[in-house]
Amino acid sequence: MTRRLLSGDYPRSRMLATLLLLILAGLAFAPFAFPGTRSLDVAAKVCVFILLVASYDLLLGYTGIVSFAHTMFFGIGAYGIAIAATRLGPTWGSLVLGSLVALACSALLSLLIGMLSLRVKTIFFAMITLAVASFFAILASQLSGFTGGEDGLTYKLPQLLLPGTKLLEAPLFGVEINGRIVSYYIVFFTAAALFLALLRVVNSPFGRVLQAIRENDFRAEAIGYRSVIYRSVANCVAALAASAAGILYALWLRYAGPDTTLSFDIMIDILLMVVIGGMGTMYGAVVGATLFVIAQTYLQDLMKLASDAAAGIPLLPDLVHPDRWLLWLGILFILSVYRFPAGIVGKLRGRQ
Amino acid sequence: MSPEKDELPGAVLDKSPLALIPVIALVALPLIPSLPTWVTLTVAGLAMGMMIFIMASGLTLVFGLMDVMNFAHGAFITIGAFVATSVLLPLAGWTRADSLWMNLAAMLLAVLAAMAVTGAIGLAFERVIIKPVYGQHLKQILITMGGLIVAEQLILAIWGPDMIALPKPVTLRGSFIFGDIVIEKYRVLAVLVGLAVFAAMFLVLNRTRVGLLIRAGVEDSEMVESLGYRIRRVFIGVFAAGSALAGLGGVMWALYQETVTSAMGMHVMILIFIVIIIGGLGSVGGCFIGSLLVGLMANYVGFLAPKIALGSNILLMVLILLWRPQGLYPVAKR
Numbered sequence: 208m209t210r211r212l213l214s215g216d217y218p219r220s221r222m223l224a225t226l227l228l229l230i231l232a233g234l235a236f237a238p239f240a241f242p243g244t245r246s247l248d249v250a251a252k253v254c255v256f257i258l259l260v261a262s263y264d265l266l267l268g269y270t271g272i273v274s275f276a277h278t279m280f281f282g283i284g285a286y287g288i289a290i291a292a293t294r295l296g297p298t299w300g301s302l303v304l305g306s307l308v309a310l311a312c313s314a315l316l317s318l319l320i321g322m323l324s325l326r327v328k329t330i331f332f333a334m335i336t337l338a339v340a341s342f343f344a345i346l347a348s349q350l351s352g353f354t355g356g357e358d359g360l361t362y363k364l365p366q367l368l369l370p371g372t373k374l375l376e377a378p379l380f381g382v383e384i385n386g387r388i389v390s391y392y393i394v395f396f397t398a399a400a401l402f403l404a405l406l407r408v409v410n411s412p413f414g415r416v417l418q419a420i421r422e423n424d425f426r427a428e429a430i431g432y433r434s435v436i437y438r439s440v441a442n443c444v445a446a447l448a449a450s451a452a453g454i455l456y457a458l459w460l461r462y463a464g465p466d467t468t469l470s471f472d473i474m475i476d477i478l479l480m481v482v483i484g485g486m487g488t489m490y491g492a493v494v495g496a497t498l499f500v501i502a503q504t505y506l507q508d509l510m511k512l513a514s515d516a517a518a519g520i521p522l523l524p525d526l527v528h529p530d531r532w533l534l535w536l537g538i539l540f541i542l543s544v545y546r547f548p549a550g551i552v553g554k555l556r557g558r559q
Numbered sequence: 560m561s562p563e564k565d566e567l568p569g570a571v572l573d574k575s576p577l578a579l580i581p582v583i584a585l586v587a588l589p590l591i592p593s594l595p596t597w598v599t600l601t602v603a604g605l606a607m608g609m610m611i612f613i614m615a616s617g618l619t620l621v622f623g624l625m626d627v628m629n630f631a632h633g634a635f636i637t638i639g640a641f642v643a644t645s646v647l648l649p650l651a652g653w654t655r656a657d658s659l660w661m662n663l664a665a666m667l668l669a670v671l672a673a674m675a676v677t678g679a680i681g682l683a684f685e686r687v688i689i690k691p692v693y694g695q696h697l698k699q700i701l702i703t704m705g706g707l708i709v710a711e712q713l714i715l716a717i718w719g720p721d722m723i724a725l726p727k728p729v730t731l732r733g734s735f736i737f738g739d740i741v742i743e744k745y746r747v748l749a750v751l752v753g754l755a756v757f758a759a760m761f762l763v764l765n766r767t768r769v770g771l772l773i774r775a776g777v778e779d780s781e782m783v784e785s786l787g788y789r790i791r792r793v794f795i796g797v798f799a800a801g802s803a804l805a806g807l808g809g810v811m812w813a814l815y816q817e818t819v820t821s822a823m824g825m826h827v828m829i830l831i832f833i834v835i836i837i838g839g840l841g842s843v844g845g846c847f848i849g850s851l852l853v854g855l856m857a858n859y860v861g862f863l864a865p866k867i868a869l870g871s872n873i874l875l876m877v878l879i880l881l882w883r884p885q886g887l888y889p890v891a892k893r
Contacts, residue, residue, distance in 0.1 A: 209567065217620065256815065270698055273697060273700045273701070323877070323880070328696065329697055329700065330622075330628045330696055330699075330840070331836070333630075333700050334628070334832040334835070334836055335876075336834060337828075338829055338833050338836075338873055341829045341869070342869050342870055342873045345869050345870075346870065350866075351867045388642070390779075403639060471825065472867075475704070475708060478572055478701070478704060479708075480786065482701060526716055528716070530715070530720065531712055531715065531716055532710060533712050534708075534709060534712035534713065534716065535875045536708075537705055537708035537709040537712060538705075538709055540701075540705040540708065541688070541702060541705035541706065541709065544692075544698055544701050544702050545691060545692075545702075545703060548698075
């Protein structure tokens with residue numbers, strides 16, 4: 208059972224297995240273990256980003272492609288839901304339609320970009336995706352009649368998912384079972400299922416070919432695998448998974464805007480999560496996304512203490528200022544690329 | 560694009576990309592309602608192109624020579640702009656004086672300071688960040704992105720998160736007016752500086768011994784090394800010079816926009832990448848033509864249909880890649 212579920216790719220480290228189980232348990236029982244709006248928001252964001260980062264790892268860690276267009280696909284998913292819910296009203300039908308259109312757009316766009324630029328070098332692809340993604344972000348903020356511009360779109364969801372809807376008369380374990388909890392579990396189970404599907408992909412023969420291409424595309428080609436086709440398909444699968452993450456995020460936030468889905472800052476966040484968690488290991492996405500989102504939310508409180516403690520020393524308070532938390536993660540990122548390219552997961556596995 | 564067998568081993572100028580600039584200008588002519596507007600837009604486009612060229616040339620040369628694409632180049636642009644604010648704002652007496660020479664002296668000081676700072680940071684950046692990952696593209700992209708994150712955060716820590724206003728010196732404000740044609744004074748300065756940088760670069764690359772080494776290194780660095788030259792040292796110099804040019808471009812761009820933000824470098828980087836891809840990765844001449852094309856396109860389309868200005872540049876890039884998949888002037892070994 209476990210073997211089938213994990214596609215034979217075990218954590219292979221007692222520490223890592225414990226960590227993953229802790230994260231799983233924490234997310235599965237989040238509404239009961241950590242009641243409160245802020246912590247439920249954090250848990251949902253962790254679920255969404257685990258899926259998003261895992262799909263990016265399929266590209267970066269397994270295939271060796273650097274794409275800066277991942278937030279674009281994330282945004283397409285989110286805007287698909289947002290536009291459908293705004294235009295067609297808050298029904299399940301419009302949500303399904305919005306999701307399907309978004310997924311189709313992502314698949315088409317990713318294939319197009321792939322065919323145009325995956326033949327050439329890594330750097331070329333990275334530069335082209337960066338240009339296209341920034342164009343897309345600007346487009347989304349310019350077409351304000353359609354996308355809500357800089358303000359984004361706020362919309363209603365079907366009755367079942369609204370916080371006002373009570374499902375049970377009495378609270379369960381002291382927590383009121385309302386529409387938010389239903390939304391959370393939709394996000395959690397979809398993200399978990401898609402994560403396991405991605406784990407299946409990277410451990411399939413197809414995934415092995417991707418890793419062969421990453422190691423040496425010339426040899427992979429010589430054995431008879433058309434690397435352009437494999438790369439394009441990987442790009443497409445990753446784009447679809449990213450759109451799915453966008454759809455879940457839009458369902459959770461009931462809002463889609465450039466800052467939450469399309470901005471380059473999110474792309475940088477994804478990069479940090481993949482590299483710190485561990486490239487080329489799907490579990491790295493779990494560890495990286497969880498640590499990062501928690502750090503994003505709670506590290507600032509910690510740094511505020513440090514900043515107050517360092518008051519009076521020149522420059523130091525500025526460096527540990529709560530807004531500078533990304534500085535330290537950036538340094539950690541550089542050290543990870545040099546010192547432990549397989550990230551936290553690689554470090555944990557190496558200890559055994 | 561294979562060399563003919565009777566061709567002598569000299570640089571043969573491929574002329575067809577050169578024709579693109581007049582072609583774009585002429586295509587725009589009938590679309591724009593009046594001739595003076597067209598002249599104004601053309602000059603504005605050339606000026607913008609020159610500023611982009613100043614910022615992009617260093618990056619493309621570094622890539623051509625050592626196969627390193629520095630994604631943190633935008634941070635050098637931003638640092639240059641912020642250093643300029645630190646120099647120019649205290650010198651307000653000079654920039655507000657109604658004398659062209661005082662204004663230019665203040666600008667010169669700002670440019671020198673910015674170039675010194677970004678050049679020095681470029682040296683350190685090469686040593687600390689890039690040196691360990693030569694030849695590994697994936698790691699290079701990641702590591703320079705990491706450098707970009709850290710640099711942006713340091714900028715925020717030193718200069719603060721607020722936008723800084725940086726007004727142009729008094730005598731460079733306003734425009735020259737010939738009949739209906741309006742040409743901003745600052746754009747004329749930008750064209751002059753851009754031409755000076757291009758001329759200096761052209762002379763250094765084609766008329767000096769160092770330039771010969773650089774060009775040979777772009778073609779085949781192993782061969783140059785086997786002849787006994789330390790190509791690494793040449794490269795470090797080129798990297799520092801490229802960073803200093805980014806600083807110069809940052810000052811020019813900041814005064815043109817009259818505001819400085821920590822995100823400005825990243826915004827320009829997108830145009831720079833488009834320019835480098837259009838020109839052919841590693842080619843300085845291609846970068847020059849690409850910059851002018853992008854500058855012209857941005858101004859014409861910005862006038863005709865402002866909403867799709869950046870989109871038009873992406874379209875230009877796609878069209879050029881369909882015509883020449885490696886860019887206008889492909890560098891042989893890439």
